[in-house]
Amino acid sequence: xxxxxxxxxxxxxxxxxxxxxxxxxxxxxxxxxxxxxxxxxxxxxxxxxxxxxxxxxxxxxxxxxxxxxxxxxxxxxxxxxxxxxxxxxxxxxxxxxxxxxxxxxxxxxxxxxxxxxxxxxxxxxxxxxxxxxxxxxxxxxxxxxxxxxxxxxxxxxxxxxxxxxxxxxxxxxxxxxxxxxxxxxxxxxxxxxxxxxxxxxxxxxxxxxxxxxxxxxxxxxxxxxxxxxxxxxxxxxxxxxxxxxxxxxxxxxxxxxxxxxxxxxxxxxxxxxxxxxxxxxxxxxxxxxxxxxxxxxxxxxxxxxxxxxxxxxxxxxxxxxxxxxxxxxxxxxxxxxxxxxxxxxxxxxxxxxxxxxxxxxxxxxxxxxxxxxxxxxxxxxxxxxxxxxxxxxxxxxxxxxxxxxxxxxxxxxxxxxxxxxxxxxxxxxxxxxxxxxxxxxxxxxxxxxxxxxxxxxxxxxxxxxxxxxxxxxxxxxxxxxxxxxxxxxxxxxxxxxx
Amino acid sequence: xxxxxxxxxxxxxxxxxxxxxxxxxxxxxxxxxxxxxxxxxxxxxxxxxxxxxxxxxxxxxxxxxxxxxxxxxxxxxxxxxxxxxxxxxxxxxxxxxxxxxxxxxxxxxxxxxxxxxxxxxxxxxxxxxxxxxxxxxxxxxxxxxxxxxxxxxxxxxxxxxxxxxxxxxxxxxxxxxxxxxxxxxxxxxxxxxxxxxxxxxxxxxxxxxxxxxxxxxxxxxxxxxxxxxxxxxxxxxxxxxxxxxxxxxxxxxxxxxxxxxxxxxxxxxxxxxxxxxxxxxxxxxxxxxxxxxxxxxxxxxxxxxxxxxxxxxxxxxxxxxxxxxxxxxxxxxxxxxxxxxxxxxxxxxxxxxxxxxxxxxxxxxxxxxxxxxxxxxxxxxxxxxxxxxxxxxxxxxxxxxxxxxxxxxxxxxxxxxxxxxxxxxxxxxxxxxxxxxxxxxxxxxxxxxxxxxxxxxxxxxxxxxxxxxxxxxxxxxxxxxxxxxxxxxxxxxxxxxx
Numbered sequence: 001x002x003x004x005x006x007x008x009x010x011x012x013x014x015x016x017x018x019x020x021x022x023x024x025x026x027x028x029x030x031x032x033x034x035x036x037x038x039x040x041x042x043x044x045x046x047x048x049x050x051x052x053x054x055x056x057x058x059x060x061x062x063x064x065x066x067x068x069x070x071x072x073x074x075x076x077x078x079x080x081x082x083x084x085x086x087x088x089x090x091x092x093x094x095x096x097x098x099x100x101x102x103x104x105x106x107x108x109x110x111x112x113x114x115x116x117x118x119x120x121x122x123x124x125x126x127x128x129x130x131x132x133x134x135x136x137x138x139x140x141x142x143x144x145x146x147x148x149x150x151x152x153x154x155x156x157x158x159x160x161x162x163x164x165x166x167x168x169x170x171x172x173x174x175x176x177x178x179x180x181x182x183x184x185x186x187x188x189x190x191x192x193x194x195x196x197x198x199x200x201x202x203x204x205x206x207x208x209x210x211x212x213x214x215x216x217x218x219x220x221x222x223x224x225x226x227x228x229x230x231x232x233x234x235x236x237x238x239x240x241x242x243x244x245x246x247x248x249x250x251x252x253x254x255x256x257x258x259x260x261x262x263x264x265x266x267x268x269x270x271x272x273x274x275x276x277x278x279x280x281x282x283x284x285x286x287x288x289x290x291x292x293x294x295x296x297x298x299x300x301x302x303x304x305x306x307x308x309x310x311x312x313x314x315x316x317x318x319x320x321x322x323x324x325x326x327x328x329x330x331x332x333x334x335x336x337x338x339x340x341x342x343x344x345x346x347x348x349x350x351x352x353x354x355x356x357x358x359x360x361x362x363x364x365x366x367x368x369x370x371x372x373x374x375x376x377x378x379x380x381x382x383x384x385x386x387x388x389x390x391x392x393x394x395x396x397x398x399x400x401x402x403x404x405x406x407x408x409x410x411x412x413x414x415x416x417x418x419x420x421x422x423x424x425x426x427x428x429x430x431x432x433x434x435x436x437x438x439x440x441x442x443x444x445x446x447x448x449x450x451x452x453x454x455x456x457x458x459x460x461x462x463x464x465x466x467x468x469x470x471x472x473x474x475x476x477x478x479x480x481x482x483x484x485x486x487x488x489x490x491x492x493x494x495x496x497x498x
Numbered sequence: 499x500x501x502x503x504x505x506x507x508x509x510x511x512x513x514x515x516x517x518x519x520x521x522x523x524x525x526x527x528x529x530x531x532x533x534x535x536x537x538x539x540x541x542x543x544x545x546x547x548x549x550x551x552x553x554x555x556x557x558x559x560x561x562x563x564x565x566x567x568x569x570x571x572x573x574x575x576x577x578x579x580x581x582x583x584x585x586x587x588x589x590x591x592x593x594x595x596x597x598x599x600x601x602x603x604x605x606x607x608x609x610x611x612x613x614x615x616x617x618x619x620x621x622x623x624x625x626x627x628x629x630x631x632x633x634x635x636x637x638x639x640x641x642x643x644x645x646x647x648x649x650x651x652x653x654x655x656x657x658x659x660x661x662x663x664x665x666x667x668x669x670x671x672x673x674x675x676x677x678x679x680x681x682x683x684x685x686x687x688x689x690x691x692x693x694x695x696x697x698x699x700x701x702x703x704x705x706x707x708x709x710x711x712x713x714x715x716x717x718x719x720x721x722x723x724x725x726x727x728x729x730x731x732x733x734x735x736x737x738x739x740x741x742x743x744x745x746x747x748x749x750x751x752x753x754x755x756x757x758x759x760x761x762x763x764x765x766x767x768x769x770x771x772x773x774x775x776x777x778x779x780x781x782x783x784x785x786x787x788x789x790x791x792x793x794x795x796x797x798x799x800x801x802x803x804x805x806x807x808x809x810x811x812x813x814x815x816x817x818x819x820x821x822x823x824x825x826x827x828x829x830x831x832x833x834x835x836x837x838x839x840x841x842x843x844x845x846x847x848x849x850x851x852x853x854x855x856x857x858x859x860x861x862x863x864x865x866x867x868x869x870x871x872x873x874x875x876x877x878x879x880x881x882x883x884x885x886x887x888x889x890x891x892x893x894x895x896x897x898x899x900x901x902x903x904x905x906x907x908x909x910x911x912x913x914x915x916x917x918x919x920x921x922x923x924x925x926x927x928x929x930x931x932x933x934x935x936x937x938x939x940x941x942x943x944x945x946x947x948x949x950x951x952x953x954x955x956x957x958x959x960x961x962x963x964x965x966x967x968x969x970x971x972x973x974x975x976x977x978x979x980x981x982x983x984x985x986x987x988x989x990x991x992x993x994x995x996x
Binding site: 038080083084085086087088091092094096097098123127131134138139141142144302304344347348349350351352355356358359360361362388391395398402403405406408 | 578581584589590594595596621625639640800842846847848849850853854858859889893906
């Protein structure tokens, strides 16, 4: 998913000047309050080479009282360190009560590098990720606030930065063959980095992805994130009862949670994609034949297939499912529409009805809306508690992992249209007596919550687009393009398996 | 640890009659209350063949309203089931709100059998255990009460039961070659069963080991455990706010937590063990020479060694450490006494000071008292919150796993004496001017908490005696026997590694 993050975000000089002083001052205040309450804070910087870790750490510490923090740069373990269990040197650097520790790289760097160079197996890597989670959870459970940044730049941006450095006589020495070698491996690192972000994004120590093309934007996002995290921790400590110390000052939380600082995948989608009519007819015919062949192959090979459709109202889920199944053998697939749960379903765990409908090996189950309702409609409409939908990301990942480990092919499509296109389609439906039934007051009402849904969809992508069950973002302003991409994605996923 | 559980527990007919009616009635009441509050309850029976699962399930359901529960017997998956992911059939059997489901065997049976027959690798097995935890946690998080029993009998008892059945003409058909085959594999099952109990003993779904030699004892322990668990869940639901429903009736929790129903390893220790003087001298000399050799070997091979000593006051830790190190090269080992934490240590995570003292590869660290203080003295004396020491079992297991994965040899000795022996030693110390300093008012005070410590030690054994870092219970009423066993355990652990 990382390569789809919208990296175009920036902040103008004027905007920056208007914000930076206030937020720096606030951070200074918070550092003092955290010190007085004895809260240890651990801030981790990870990210691509040349993403600007050093510069941004400097920007962050500008606001801090230097007596209250330490910065450690983490390289290869030295001889003393190599002779002890991996986390020994990190335990030694954990902040004591009331202090901040900032790490330039961390336990993650070596884990990721080991996997990319294949010196560690997938299993060893998973174990190390587990150890990382355990380490962070242990600290967090005892009151340490942990903030983890991943500074993200594109491959192209990285190349540009390396070249610029090389051309600067004063900085050229900083660019070594190792840097170029790593740059060439950008696409080898990508899936491992994504796995790291996915697997170690724990509640007690979440990752914040920082779009680092624009230095001003990155600076503000980092400071605002730290401000918000400390405010939250102070509030927690206060709630737990330290009546003597009042947390004063104006909250800037609003800033940190402002939309501009939210990483977005939807925002990066190119909705102008389309396909020509003649091309569409040709490709569709080809694909529909192929999917029928594949349906028979998976039946013989006893491969189960699950296809989940999610998307905006009127994004064209129904049409896409129709085109997908048009020439398939109906004995091989089932379409399962998901609507409000029945009484029996309500009396069970929310995943129960989806488990019940797991296809037999050799069969295909197509879900028209799915278990993702928990983190979409139920979240936005308040049909469940916040703790319920927050927990659901992990529960869903665990369920999907079990299916995939069993050998299931799992395809998840999000059909994406923009707000204008939705309006156009709604109006078209209203105007067409044969389609009026498709549109209700609820659809118009949901539309008013567009921004809330957008945030929910982006968070869903970040938390449930796993290496074993990635999301496919289907650009659906053109219905034809969407239908082709859906059927193509299904074909590719099945072909990869068989 | 399972083989050390005290299996001699029994309850007389008269005692049984005095208790069983009251507790059955209480269970009936609780079933109705759980139904009214919509609480789903899932009860799992696992255990050795011939341990009496069927009989004991019958004893349990005698107290229940048959309209409110289902019993399912779990065998090999049928064809429909085999064609779906493993947990599909168990999801289908999850209880709906207000109902009880009782499972005769569960997801664990096949996982354990797969490991014993080597058809599943250690890694696959670990994954399945993880899936089990996830399944149970998902249900528990949504309000299902999960109770898991492991019915434990010894190998000898199992043989006796099989023979008795064979000799009964009416029951002989029930004993098949498969039963005998499994009986012969008792010792192959043992470590896998222990691993299962260890790895899947989660807070949301803990295991209860039922000593199943005596049917009356097992019946009462099972019913009492269910009663206590439902009472606890009702209290939780009430606290979360269901003001309309009052949980009425007299609590019998006292019964379930009664000492007789607590599984004990300490109680099974044979403290009469001793060693003859001549033998002691000879063996000790031999072992001390060997340990010095091993010290050099591990230095050359760069193997780190951690030895942790815990035990009752006056159990002889100091003497055992002295005999262990008497002929060792002092450059190769350090003895680290653990006392009350310093201010700096208090400002960090409680594990920090132990991580700091992790030995370098090739060196030996001997801890005189250790990180287990958290679940012993800190628990009993209330130096930390209950949530802190409860969390510590997992934290300690994670830390030890990291050390062992790094290649560390880890030996953990509990020096065990009985209360009378301690008194004798205390008095001896008081009488001896050269030893008076060793004994303080605190020692006498701790002694008054003997039962609380005993419970803490037994729980520590159950929760932290892992396959990778087992406890050694050292019978120490005879100092000589204890010293020999300690040094022997260290030698064996190192030899196994090199």
